Amino acid sequence: MLKFILIFLNIFINIKNFFHFGDKMIYAFGHKNPDTDSIISAIAVSKLKEGVIPARIGDINPETRFVLDSFKLPDPKIIVNSAENKYWLVDHNSEEQTIDGLDEDQILGIIDHHKFSRSVTKALNIHTEPLGCNCTILAKMLFAESINVDKNLAGAMLGAIMSDTVIFRSSTTTDEDKEVAGKLAEIAGIEDIEKFGFEVKRMACNLKSFNPEYEVEKDFKKFETGGINYGVGQIETVCLEDVQEAKSMVMEVLENKMEKENLHFIILMVTDIMKKGTELWVTGAPDFVEEAFGKLENDALWVDGMMSRKKQVIPQIDRVIENAVNV
C-alpha cells in the first residue's frame, strides 16, 4: 500500500513540476463582475506580454460567452489571490475592483481606460488612456509592437469595443475607438460593424443572467439638494422589452436601497441606446419627477431623447426640489 502511495506521490510531484504548479505564475485579469472588455483584455495581454496567462476573477456573462464562442477563444482561467503570483491588471485599477488581498509588489503593470484611483508607494508600470474601451488601448499596443492579431482575437476585441462603447453611442466613445474598431473589423472580416455590435449587445438581454442588484449598483450616484437626498442610477440597453420583464425585481431592489440608505427617492434611468430615449423607473416621492418630466404610470415614464443623467436629469430635478423647498 505504502509503495502505491509513494508511486502516486512521485507521479504527482512530476506532474506538478511539469506544469510549474507552485512556481510564480503571471496572470492578467480584469475587474470583478467581468464584462466583455475585461475578459478579452486579459486574453489580449497574454499576446502582448510573454508568459502571461489570461485570467478572470468572476463568472462569464452571456454577452462575453457569445463573443468567446463566436471567435473560438478558450475561457480565461478563474483565479483567487495567491501571494505567489504576479499580475497584470487590465480594465481596472482601484482596490475595490481587483482581486482580494492584492499586494502592490504583485502588480507587474496596469493597462486601463478608467481614472487612476489607486494609491501607490513606488513607481509602477501604468498605462492609462481616456478611451471608450480598454481593448482599444491593447489593440494599439499590439499594432505598435507589430504583434500578429489573428482573425479571432480581432473579432473578440471588436466585440469588446462595441460592448464598452455601447455601439459607439456611449459618451466615452472616441475617434480612436472607432478607428481601431475599423482596423479590427477588417482583420476579422466583419463588414457591418453596427450590426455585429447589435448582435453582441443583444446577448446582454438574456434575462437568465440579469442580476437586479448588480444592474442597479453598476452606475449609481447619490445627490443632495435643499436637504433632500436622492439617487439616480442608469442602465444602458438595446433591449428595453426584455429588461421590462425584470422590472418588478428591480423595483424591489430600489425600494430596499432607498430605505437602507435613507434616500428620499430613487430614479433608475433605463436608457435604450437604439431608440435614443430613457424610461425612468421611480421609487419614493414621484411628485418631483412628475413635475420635472411628466405623469408616471406604474412608477415609470418614457422620455424621448433623454440619454444623459448629468445634463438631462440632475439639473431639472434639482430645480424642482429647490422651488418646492423655497415655497
Place this chain on the structure above:
Amino acid sequence: MLKFILIFLNIFINIKNFFHFGDKMIYAFGHKNPDTDSIISAIAVSKLKEGVIPARIGDINPETRFVLDSFKLPDPKIIVNSAENKYWLVDHNSEEQTIDGLDEDQILGIIDHHKFSRSVTKALNIHTEPLGCNCTILAKMLFAESINVDKNLAGAMLGAIMSDTVIFRSSTTTDEDKEVAGKLAEIAGIEDIEKFGFEVKRMACNLKSFNPEYEVEKDFKKFETGGINYGVGQIETVCLEDVQEAKSMVMEVLENKMEKENLHFIILMVTDIMKKGTELWVTGAPDFVEEAFGKLENDALWVDGMMSRKKQVIPQIDRVIENAVNV
C-alpha cells in the same frame, strides 16, 4: 501719427497670427529645478507627439548646458502657467513638482518614471514605468513608433540616462536603461559609455550653480526613533573635492534646517559614486554618529563602501539611539 499706429498695429496682428500667439499651444515640460532628464525628455516628446513644443519651468544647470551644447540642441522655451495652453508632463507628475496653478484639464498626458502621486478626477493619458531614467521610456516609445532618433537627440538622451542613473550606479538602474543606453550610444557614435557618463556628471561639479538649499532638500528624509527626531539627506556626486568647497555653505543650511524643524541632528550623506563611499556631514549631536560610524573630524567622516541610506545608515543610527534611550 494715427496712420503709423494703425500700420504698426496691423504688422503686430500679422506677426501675432503668424506665430499663433494667443492660440492654444501644446508644451512638454519636466519638473521644477529641471535636471538633464527633464530637459531632454521635453525635447524627446516633441519628436514623439506632433505639435508639441519643448519647454521648461526653471533654469538650465551646467550639466544640462553641456549636454545641450554638445549635441547642438536649442534650449527648451521657459514657460509660466497659462490657462490657454495644454501640457505634456514628463519626468514628474506630482502637484508640488509641476507648474503652478495647473488644471487637470490642461494635462494632455504624463510620461514619467516616478511614483504616481497625483489625485485625478477622470481618466488621463498616463504612462509610467519604474526605470532609472525617463528618457529610457521615451527612447522605447520613439523606437516602437519607428520615429527617427537622430545622432544628436540620441546623444542627449544617452546623457540624460547617464546622469539620472549616475553612470548606471544608482539603485534605480534597470537592465532596460542599460540596453536602451547601448542603442542610443550606437546611434550617437559614442563608444565609451562610461567615459561619456563621467564627462556629463563632471559638469554638475561646477560650483557656480551649486545651490546648497536645493542640494540639501533634494533627497531629504526625516526619521524618529526613541523620541529622537533626526534627518538624513543624500547628495550623489562624482566630484567630492569640488563639493568640499561648498561645505561651509551647506553646513549653515543644515544648522538652520535642524533648528527650524526641531531636529536633534542631521546627517548629510555626500556619496562619491566613483570612489564608492560616503562622507557624512553632521550637525547636532555627533555622539550618535560617532558611536555608529567612528570619530568625526570637522563635523565630517568618510565611510568606505557606504552608499545606501536605507541599509547602511538608518538601522545603525536607530540601534545606537535605542541603546542610549534604554540606558
